[in-house]
Amino acid sequence: MSTATNGQSTEKQFTLSVLTENKSGLLNRITGIFSRRKINIDAINVSVSEIEGVSRYTIMIRTERNKAEKIVQQILKQVEALDARLYEPDEVHYQEIALYKIPLNAFVNENKVEKLVRQNGARILAMEEDYILLEKTGHKSETRALFEQLKPFGVLEFIHSGSVVVSKGNKVPEEIL
Amino acid sequence: MENLTQTLENKTSVESVKISGSEAVMRSLLAEGVNTIFGYPGGAIMPIYDALYHYTDKLQHILTRHEQGAIHAAQGYSRVTGKVGVCMATSGPGATNLITGIADAMIDSTPLVCITGQVPSHLLGTDAFQETDIIGISIPVTKWNYQVTSADEIPEALAKAFYIAQSGRPGPVLIDITKDAQFAELDFKYEHCKSLRSYNPAPKPKISGIQEAATLINQAKKPYILAGQGVLIAQAEQQLKQLAETAGIPVASTLLGLSALPKDHPLYVGMLGMHGNYGPNVLTNECDLLIAIGMRFDDRVTGRLDAYATQAKVIHIEIDPSEINKNVKADVPLVGDAAKTLNQLLPLIQPNKHKSWVRQFQDFDQIEYEKVIKRETHPKEGEIKMAEVIRFLNEETKGKAVLVTDVGQHQMIATRYYHFQDPKTNVTSGGLGTMGFALPSALGAKLGVKNTREVICIVGDGGIQMTIQELATMAQFGIAVKIIVLNNSFLGMVRQWQQLFHEKRYSSTEMVNPDFIAVAKGFGLEAEKVTVRQELNSALKRMLEHNGPYLMEVVVEKEDNVFPMIPSGEAVNKVRLS
Numbered sequence: 001m002s003t004a005t006n007g008q009s010t011e012k013q014f015t016l017s018v019l020t021e022n023k024s025g026l027l028n029r030i031t032g033i034f035s036r037r038k039i040n041i042d043a044i045n046v047s048v049s050e051i052e053g054v055s056r057y058t059i060m061i062r063t064e065r066n067k068a069e070k071i072v073q074q075i076l077k078q079v080e081a082l083d084a085r086l087y088e089p090d091e092v093h094y095q096e097i098a099l100y101k102i103p104l105n106a107f108v109n110e111n112k113v114e115k116l117v118r119q120n121g122a123r124i125l126a127m128e129e130d131y132i133l134l135e136k137t138g139h140k141s142e143t144r145a146l147f148e149q150l151k152p153f154g155v156l157e158f159i160h161s162g163s164v165v166v167s168k169g170n171k172v173p174e175e176i177l
Numbered sequence: 178m179e180n181l182t183q184t185l186e187n188k189t190s191v192e193s194v195k196i197s198g199s200e201a202v203m204r205s206l207l208a209e210g211v212n213t214i215f216g217y218p219g220g221a222i223m224p225i226y227d228a229l230y231h232y233t234d235k236l237q238h239i240l241t242r243h244e245q246g247a248i249h250a251a252q253g254y255s256r257v258t259g260k261v262g263v264c265m266a267t268s269g270p271g272a273t274n275l276i277t278g279i280a281d282a283m284i285d286s287t288p289l290v291c292i293t294g295q296v297p298s299h300l301l302g303t304d305a306f307q308e309t310d311i312i313g314i315s316i317p318v319t320k321w322n323y324q325v326t327s328a329d330e331i332p333e334a335l336a337k338a339f340y341i342a343q344s345g346r347p348g349p350v351l352i353d354i355t356k357d358a359q360f361a362e363l364d365f366k367y368e369h370c371k372s373l374r375s376y377n378p379a380p381k382p383k384i385s386g387i388q389e390a391a392t393l394i395n396q397a398k399k400p401y402i403l404a405g406q407g408v409l410i411a412q413a414e415q416q417l418k419q420l421a422e423t424a425g426i427p428v429a430s431t432l433l434g435l436s437a438l439p440k441d442h443p444l445y446v447g448m449l450g451m452h453g454n455y456g457p458n459v460l461t462n463e464c465d466l467l468i469a470i471g472m473r474f475d476d477r478v479t480g481r482l483d484a485y486a487t488q489a490k491v492i493h494i495e496i497d498p499s500e501i502n503k504n505v506k507a508d509v510p511l512v513g514d515a516a517k518t519l520n521q522l523l524p525l526i527q528p529n530k531h532k533s534w535v536r537q538f539q540d541f542d543q544i545e546y547e548k549v550i551k552r553e554t555h556p557k558e559g560e561i562k563m564a565e566v567i568r569f570l571n572e573e574t575k576g577k578a579v580l581v582t583d584v585g586q587h588q589m590i591a592t593r594y595y596h597f598q599d600p601k602t603n604v605t606s607g608g609l610g611t612m613g614f615a616l617p618s619a620l621g622a623k624l625g626v627k628n629t630r631e632v633i634c635i636v637g638d639g640g641i642q643m644t645i646q647e648l649a650t651m652a653q654f655g656i657a658v659k660i661i662v663l664n665n666s667f668l669g670m671v672r673q674w675q676q677l678f679h680e681k682r683y684s685s686t687e688m689v690n691p692d693f694i695a696v697a698k699g700f701g702l703e704a705e706k707v708t709v710r711q712e713l714n715s716a717l718k719r720m721l722e723h724n725g726p727y728l729m730e731v732v733v734e735k736e737d738n739v740f741p742m743i744p745s746g747e748a749v750n751k752v753r754l755s
């Protein structure tokens with residue numbers, strides 16, 4: 001036999017996709033599993049899923065595979081957890097959304113910003129008196145790249161969400177229940 | 178009366194009746210077969226205590242002297258009966274005083290339902306008087322918890338609580354009930370909870386796994402069974418015995434697995450772990466097949482993990498899937514109830530005897546006897562040793578008593594040397610190592626076994642002072658626990674480590690103790706102090722003959738050490754005998 005803790009010790013990015021009953025307090029129970037092991041959550045997204053009464057969590061962490069696997073087991077151990085799966089980046093489709101608040105006067109600047117918006121597949125979400133709100137979806141590297149390009153024009157605020165993911169397999173959540 | 182009770186109970190489960198939330202709590206408890214509860218009242222749970230007033234003929238409530246006492250008592254009750262232990266406390270400090278017991282029950286898989294009162298729902302989150310977020314606080318130490326804020330949730334919440342607490346891998350559940358929900362009325366109708374879509378308490382092992390396991394067992398030259406508490410919880414003692422006897426496999430036990438097989442069974446080889454027996458630890462690293470049943474490879478059992486049984490294949494029978502590959506990788510995981518899994522496995526097992534392998538254990542036994550056991554149990558001179566107290570206790574009780582131990586040297590000595598004969602007679606705080614566990618737990622155990630068995634509480638002079646007020650509970654309710662205080666005037670186990678690993682720097686471990694006899698008598702118990710060897714046996718007899726709770730203080734050698742010992746973080750075969 002070998003111990004369950006040796007083996008690969010390289011840290012990688014993992015995405016956990018978790019389905020639970022939609023009950024108050026459960027988020028605490030789930031996040032406690034990470035904090036107890038001193039694993040930092042890089043991004044977390046919780047929302048109701050397509051199934052009535054079921055929440056879906058998408059949690060991104062960096063850790064070693066065997067630690068991530070044990071976390072999945074601990075999540076499944078919770079009475080109200082329905083499913084938990086572990087994915088490496090290439091096993092999922094994932095997307096983030098980013099918002100950029102740009103001062104209005106940046107747009108009077110020879111259409112440069114407008115060009116960036118078009119080139120990057122971003123769109124204008126809102127136009128206010130003194131700023132414009134841009135939206136872009138994409139991978140973190142892409143939303144980040146646009147931020148870098150917009151920087152010279154003065155970005156008032158930049159925010160991006162955690163990822164939402166769907167697995168590349170064709171299992172539907174109903175089968176899990 | 179009997180008839181009346183029956184009609185009442187039938188009624189509760191069929192038609193609905195309008196009653197208060199508090200009364201619904203009583204009727205739900207009755208519907209779950211509860212007849213004993215442990216608790217302590219206070220403002221936020223007063224409506225429930227008021228309802229209880231009308232149910233005292235069916236629900237015996239034991240008023241402990243501290244909520245920690247109530248929950249440990251519920252644990253002791255549960256551990257000997259296999260039933261769900263029930264305790265109640267008020268909000269705020271009452272609820273937080275339960276936490277140590279909840280954590281203890283969580284790690285030792287004890288089914289409990291803890292009911293706490295909570296401030297009225299309109300005050301939640303306002304830092305009201307005696308408001309604490311007990312749901313938030315107890316999340317990491319409960320199997321499940323739930324806050325009830327409206328009366329009509331009560332039957333369902335309690336039905337779920339009992340179902341979750343006792344199914345699968347058992348554990349503690351907490352139900353927090355706001356005071357307004359206790360007062361409000363509901364249409365009461367009780368339905369037992371039988372399943373939850375998100376929860377699978379009865380996983381079944383793969384057939385292919387059963388076959389692989391049988392092949393490994395049939396081919397093994399040095400198979401070795403490690404039995405944990407899962408055997409006792411699943412009531413798989415017969416199956417364990419049959420597996421061992423059919424295939425001639427030696428069986429060692431974890432601390433909590435003790436009493437699964439009688440100590441004098443020819444294939445029982447002893448206890449595992451830091452202060453376990455010599456052969457069982459050393460030979461873990463010589464077997465070719467480990468068959469772990471209902472145990473979780475705790476670090477006190479495995480010592481240094483990367484030097485643990487690296488030569489062996491591992492079959493892991495365990496109901497909690499999260500334990501598989503957590504510490505020790507299983508070649509054949511069998512996720513399921515121990516009894517049911519063994520039932521599937523047994524027909525495939527071929528008769529065998531592993532005589533020379535079993536003899537290896539006996540050879541180690543002989544060495545341990547000569548180097549450790551003899552001098553511990555049969556000292557010729559000097560002060561009284563803890564182990565000889567247990568030897569006399571074996572003679573007097575024939576291993577038939579329930580032994581409730583606290584935490585420390587006396588715990589290791591008592592569990593090493595007591596001759597457990599019957600299942601569920603070993604009650605101790607294993608995973609959490611909670612000092613103060615024994616005294617209240619023993620009173621709960623005594624209420625569980627009633628007059629069918631003696632309950633002996635073995636406790637240190639340190640540990641007893643953590644929950645000593647429960648002597649009053651024993652006195653008030655006439656709970657005939659027999660307490661043996663093994664007094665070495667030290668926090669002995671810590672002192673031992675200081676001696677062995679900190680050059681005898683006895684930092685804050687020596688104690689000037691109260692007069693335990695005067696204290697016990699003050700609480701209304703009979704008590705006797707023993708200081709010389711010659712009086713030990715007769716004093717024990719007097720204690721056992723006494724009809725009622727009794728405290729016997731034995732002054733033992735001050736600086737005695739428990740051996741064998743695997744130093745923390747060392748490999749299991751690096752056992753020290755001195």
Ligand SMILES: Cc1ncc(C[n+]2csc(CCOP(=O)(O)OP(=O)(O)O)c2C)c(N)n1
Binds near residue numbers: 670
């Ligand atoms: C609540 C709690 N606090 C501290 C400890 C650490 N601890 C473990 S054993 C021990 C000493 C116990 O002393 P005593 O009760 O006198 O028993 P002895 O070891 O002398 O038999 C201590 C302090 C513990 N296990 N539990």
